[in-house]
Amino acid sequence: MVPDVDLPVRAALPELLAALSGAGTAVLVAPPGSGKTTLVPLALAEEVDGRVIVAEPRRIAARAAASRMAQLTGTRVGELVGYTVRGDSRTSAATKVEVVTTGVLVQRLHRDPELSGVAAVVLDECHERHLDTDLALAFTLDSRTHLRPDLMLLATSATAEAERLAAAMGAGTQIVSAAGITHPVEVFWTPPTGPVDAPYGLRVDPRLLDHVAAVIRRALADGSGDILTFLPGAAEIGGVAHRLGGLREVDVVTLHGRQDSSKQDDALRPGVRRRVVLATAVAESSLTVPGVRIVVDAGLARVPRTDHGRGLGALVTVRASRAAATQRAGRAGREAPGRVYRCWSEHDHARLPAQADPEIAGADLTAFVLHLACWGRTDGAGLALLDQPPAAAAQVARETLTAIGALDDAGRVTVRGRDIADVGAHPRLARALLDGSKIVGSTVASEVVAMLSADVRTTTDDLPAALRRLRGNAEPGATAAWRTEARRLAGGIAPHRPAGSSSADLAAALLVGLAFPERIGRVRKAGGRVYLMTGGTAAELAAETSLSGMEWLAIADADRQPGNAAARIRLAAPIDAETAKLAAESLYADGGEVTWTGGDVLARHRTRLGAIVLTERPLTKPDPQQVAAALGEGLRRQGLKLLRWTPEATGVRERLAFLHHTLGEPWPAVDDAALLADLGWLGPALVNARNRADLARIDVATALRRLLPWAQAAQFDEYAPDRIEVPSGSQIQVDYTDPTAPFLAVKVQEMFGTAQAPTLAGGRVPLVLHLLSPARRPAAVTADLESFWQNGYLSVRSELRGRYPNHPWPDNPLKAKPSGRTKPSKR
Structure with a gap:
């Protein structure tokens, strides 16, 4: 069955087959053109009793691989070798090797997790890291672990992610390497001579397309052989094809995923005349475009990006990775020595990313999460996923699936969810097909969904x-x-x-x-x-x-x-x-809405479809709870400045902050974040408020005290008094502005006769004294009053008694009578 063709992978077959016979799993690292996609499945089919499934990431690659293997074995597609892609299948009872897309394999695993009749699975081009490839690997490994330990699994890659793959596939998984065809490829660096804008979104600077067309013309003149040109999308292919109009004795051929299969197949056959094949990334791997000796690489790739917050997806144009550039260049050396013209500089090449991001990093994960749920592992726990799905994207996917009835509130797949998954389309489109067909008929529904x-x-x-x-x-x-897809959908x-x-x-x-x-x-x-x-x-x-x-x-x-x-x-x-x-029935709402709008509460009766307001009128008796919620939103948006902070309220807050800093819980935090996190401390005053003006009438000091548990409320004024009586009999306010260091500003004479400073927090914190001159200017700062009388007082006395002779400056302040008044002068 294995054809006698001289391809590099043939030398690695004995080692590879031995590895699979031993552990049952293996990783094959082999570059494009080595024969890994064609010879390896045929060799496996000779060794096993059952069908060999080969999974490719793209439909075009699946059909091409089946066609090539049939050609090598002298059979017709559908006999020894067949294929199955979405909407198209050519297999028979005699088929030993079936090439499928990874999406088809995932669906088949859902229907039959044991893969009955299958002896081996080959996951080709795992390095491309498509979502379906990641799922197919994880599900097949899970099936091997729990249902089919005899099922062989081979993962192939053209780049060096072998260690990650082998680790995911389990202990004993051997990495086997095969050399590539050693035809040399000469690199020509051909950056544009003039300014070219970087790609932005889907936009590619027309000046770059002008340059690519010029490089193609140069390459045609430099030597013989067909040219394979890599461009990011169908629009750029069309643009360059237009610029190449008028070429003589050269056929310009296009190759991309939007073409029908017959045109794709034509591009993969040798041409009668010299050809310029304009292709997207579909030609990077798995496919051999015959006759190619030259590659012209625009250096761009198109990748999906999803704005999960807005529910919008987009394709964006990015610089290709160095790994992709190497893959592309290798196409020039598959059959003979070749040349690659890179439309960027060698300096820029060193700055390219080493590898492209896996699709899971930026794609819509709705279908991915539904597949996990159908497998019974909604969050992917326990599965050998090479990368876990980003948490935010996965959450958006679960919310979408719950909204369409595919998941229940616990995140488990529903019967409806399995019906949606069985359609084989994006869950949103499958939902539209199932529900819409009951209204507009299955024919119209299938046609519209097929188009999308x-x-x-x-x-x-x-x-x-x-x-x-x-x-x-x-x-x-x-x-x-379109008709093929519409028939497939209608049949399901x-x-x-x-x-x-x-x-x-x-x-x-x-x-x-x-x-x-x-x-x-x-x-x-x-x-x-x-x-x-x-x-x-x-x-x-x-x-x-x-x-x-x-x-x-x-x-x-x-x-x-x-x-x-x-x-x-x-x-x-x-x-x-x-x-x-x-x-959009689930988005329709009719009722009162109370919101914080324009700096105050706005109450309206509205009918709306999501964000679209259909009708509205003033709401005269809004729900107090809704008003309170709107006021709370206003406070969170604009801050606590909406409340009236009297000196008393500010003082209570500062005292509470001191006790929280000093003693911790249960003394409450009163910073902005803590107070806004739970507005319950405002109590009935917030519930009874109707607008912004009412917020300014709330007694904030009383509300803050409501934060205190009963025991702490009884201790509050003792542990953090607003005022303290000093030896002179004066009641002086404590300054709690800094919760780490509250202080008392008091004249020196008012503290005569005492050796101890007052304390706070139940005697735990000595109060810092800012001792003042008779003019209330700072004279000294101390928390150790006894030490001050012994050491610092004499200096203060010497400095101040000449300026303030009418005030007492005794030699022994500890025995002097405290006083806040001026001493009468003697005549």
Whole structure:
């Protein structure tokens, strides 16, 4: 079965098969072109009794791998070697090697965790770290541990993440390495000569595309062989293809995930003439583009980023990693010595990230978390995930799944959740399909959801218009993929006829609203292009839109690029208010709302759809508890300055702060954070307040005392007295401004006759005395009064008695009578 072809991985097969026979798991590290995707599965199939499943991260790679293995073995696809991707399968009872996408493998593991009839699983290109790849690895390892210890598992990688993979796969997992084809690849550094803006969001500077086209023309002139050019997306591929118009005796071929399978297959076959293949990252690994001797690399990649707070996803353009650049360059040396033209400098290359971030770091995790829940491990605990999902993103995903009924309040998957997972689409779209088909019929629901899930490229932001073009076969390539997905979706749900007579356009809008209820938007200003979505985010139509003048939109696709206040609407359907309320029923609210707005309490009776206020009128008798909550929000926003801080209130607070600092609990903290954390200390006064003015009438001093437990309330004035009687009989206020060092400012003569300073906190803290001259200027500071009389007093007496002769300055202050008055002068 193993074909006699000279590929580097052949030399590693004995070691690899021995490792799998021993531990049952292994990691194969082999560069592109080594044969790991083709020879290894065929060799495994000879050794095991059962089917070998090969999982690829992309559909195009799965079909290409199956086709190549069938070609090598002289069979047809679907016989010895077959494939299964979403909406397309070619296998038979004779199939020993089945190539699937990782998403298909995850779904199959849910249906049959034991993988009955399967002897070995090969997870290819694990280094790409797609979400489905991470799940497939974790689920297969869990199945091996608890159900199928005989199931062989091989993880392959073209880059050096082998140690992490082996550690995840368990003790005894051996790392086997295979050399690559050793054809040399010469590197040419070809940065633009003029200024080029860095990528921003989806925008790529047209000057960079000009430069890439120029480098391609140079490469064509420098030598022979086909050229493989890496660009971030389909739009850039189209832009460079346009710039290469007029090339003679050269075919310009495109290769990306949005093409139909026939065009993708054509790009993977040798051409009659010399070719320039313009491709996205799908050509980085797993695929061999024959005839390529030259690579032109724009140095960019497109990755998903999710704004979890706003529920918006976006593709953003970033600099490719050094690992990706190495992968891409290797394509030039698969069949013979080659050249790579990198459209950046060698200096910039050293500053690139070593590896791309795993998808789990920035993607929408709704489907990921649902898969975990269906497996029984909602939080992923106990599973061999290479990276744990970010906590905030996972929480947003759980909230979304709970809202659509896929998870219960405890986070467990529901029966409905399993139905949603079985659809094989994003949970939001699956929910729209299941619920929408009962209203608009299963045919229309399947067609709309297929358009949203099959990555169908449209040339308009008007979803109903794009759907009509698909139905009319106006774009044959896109139509084929759409029809295949629509048939698959329709085949997986119960058939339904339309429940009403809504127009096709409104039916499409309903489906979009069911999938994305927080993206239903109403125009802010009649005739404008800016909409407020129910989720609270603004979204803007493009200037050249065909949807202008629509009051309501159900927005299917929108992204918010960094730095933009509003999201950009890319695909939407007009919807009316009643259909909007039906689609976003969970967001509809009708009742009194009391909020802190504009610096005071605002009470209104409102009907709203999420953040969109439909109607409102003044609320004359608001709920006191809601008013109290609004006032509390005002205090938290604007601070305790909204209360009236009398000298008494400030004094009580400072005294409490001193006792908390000195004695700790149960003496309460009274800093701003502590007082705002729980406003219960304001008591009935807050509940009875109606507006900002009422806050200023609260007796804050009394409220603060309410913080004290009964025992401490009885001790408060003793432990932290507001005033202290000094030996002269004066009642002097203690200064607690600094809770670490309260003090008493008192004239020297008023302390005659006593050797001990007063104490605070039940005798624990000597009170610092600021001893004053008769003019109430500081003369000395001490907490040890006896030491002051013995050592410091003489100096003070010598300095001051000449200036204040009418005041007593006895030789022995400890025996003198204290007095706060001037001594009568003698005539």
